[in-house]
Amino acid sequence: MKVNIKIDDILEVLLIKELEWLKEEFEILFKSRNGKYTERDQKIANHILDYFLENTYVGDNLILHNLLYQRVENIENRYINLL
Numbered sequence: 001m002k003v004n005i006k007i008d009d010i011l012e013v014l015l016i017k018e019l020e021w022l023k024e025e026f027e028i029l030f031k032s033r034n035g036k037y038t039e040r041d042q043k044i045a046n047h048i049l050d051y052f053l054e055n056t057y058v059g060d061n062l063i064l065h066n067l068l069y070q071r072v073e074n075i076e077n078r079y080i081n082l083l
Contacts, residue, residue, distance in 0.1 A: 008061050015064055019071045022052055026075055030082055037082045045082045
């Protein structure tokens with residue numbers, strides 16, 4: 001049981017770092033566009049998000065699932081015309 005708790009803690013720390021990277025990546029690439037996104041911007045954004053979601057492991061941890069869902073939802077709401 002002790003090992004599982006440590007794994008969950010490690011996964012949470014790693015997920016928080018990856019989510020921060022995702023947020024920063026979207027800001028760097030798309031914040032300056034002021035809502036004027038090209039078709040290429042949309043493809044890039046969707047590719048980044050799809051890749052991130054497919055390659056981010058949260059296991060069966062409901063807290064990590066919720067954290068991931070909330071951050072992705074925040075990005076989708078912030079860049080509503082992009083995704």
